[in-house]
Amino acid sequence: MTPAGGAVPTRDGALPRSLLFAAAAVSALAVVAVFAFLLWFSLPVFRGDALASLLSWRWQPLRGQFGILPMLLGSFCLASSALLLAFPLALGVCCFAHGAGPVRAARPLLAAVRFMTSVPTVVYGLVSVFLLVPLIRDAFYGSGFSWLAAALTLSVLVLPTIVLLVDAQFRQVQAEIGPSAAALGFSPVQQLLRLTLPLSRRGLAAALALGFGRAVGDTLIPLMLAGNAARVPHSLLDPLRTLTSHIALVVATDSQDLAYASLFASGLILFVVTAFVHLLLRRWRGQAA
């Protein structure tokens, strides 16, 4: 069998090919190694009573209770709520930039969104601690460090990721159908609503999935703003703790055997969730192709 494209390998091409193969192999091995590392170190909690303790709703390490379900639920609640805010907003920004708004406004708007990607996460967190948290505290009750504060800030953080993905998708579709649709008499808004949006379904789903992955994986925002109480939140104004901030907090403060091992289980869950999202994306893309 000849290589892709039917090209015959030459001596000139052999070295780059080997280097690229080595780079790809190292990358793949690193991912496998991370998975194996997490699995190996979390093995103690998958045995006997420890597993029951891990899959419980109480995190009280001093009493031997290492339940991470509140953190799992916290991650899901925070990521979902942030996405619930960010996704429609991102879609609105992209629709505005691709036909619903004035052409002149599109470029500065997208430039501003791109700039948002370069702002360090800690800056968003810090600004929220001093502006958003007091606002929530004054408007409602409690300390202000809450699911709501973290969700609002996290939505701002994941917004550019989603906007850039949806924007790229819209550009691809509009490059394909733009001149044809215009020649048929579609207005920019009709083109957007009747062609670009429906034809971008898979891209929108991919942006949603990647946005969810980004929101689930963020550590700093929930750590700085969510209050970090290791219990199930009953309202948006309650504090919550995510798996990521849980790992960061416990690594810094705890070194008991099983508590420590539960962190690897938390890491493993995050790894599996992220891998699942990416496999789902691959499946969608495969079907699209």
Place this chain on the structure above:
Amino acid sequence: MNSCAIRIEDLSVAFGGRTVIDNLNLEIGQGGPTFLLGRSGSGKTTLLRAINRLNECFPGCVTRGQVSLQLGGDWVDAYAPGTVVETLRRQAGMVFQSPNVLPLSVARNVILPLRTVLNLPADECEARMEQALRDVHLWNEVGDRLAAPAASLSGGQQQRLCLARALALRPEVLLLDEPTASLDFKAARQIEELLVELKTRYTLVVVSHSLSQAHRLAEQVFVLRDGGRVERLEEEVFRDKEALLAVMDELV
């Protein structure tokens, strides 16, 4: 020549500061087909797209001058502030060089523009679709697979579908940008036969690289020269193959 259908006066088009058409004047008669010949890069497609203002879809385009079309018995200034560009483009339909079907089914390719642009009821859309597909002799070939993806049709069928899609909107002018360039001999012949049929109902403006096509089909021929200058060929020239070749050698 039939009475004038499109009048172009002092037209200049530039992209990103590079002039493609410079101060061009032209009168295109009703019916046709009117062929626009010339070398690659001489501005033929830009001229065609200036008629339905499609150049505006491409970045950095600056158009000056006047393009007037006779639509519905009235003269319409394409670039007047009050002209609705979407209406203009619907009335001056366009078929591109490569078949540019929408990534939808065969039926949706024709029906969606009717529903969206003309807001027609479903039954009228169906009727117009069938009529348009019959007009381009495609109904017998695809009538039983209207739900199939348009991309699954052959190149020639796709190009006829694009033509049907434009015809279903009932334009008065049809702009065809090298409509047979990407087709094989047989598919190209089918399109040519369609042009002969359609010339009695529409004003046809065709960009082409094929001298033999112009020789066989044209009622009016213009040759675009570099720099946007245009020469009108007399009928005795483009009806005589040798004379046409000689003139083209001299002009381009």
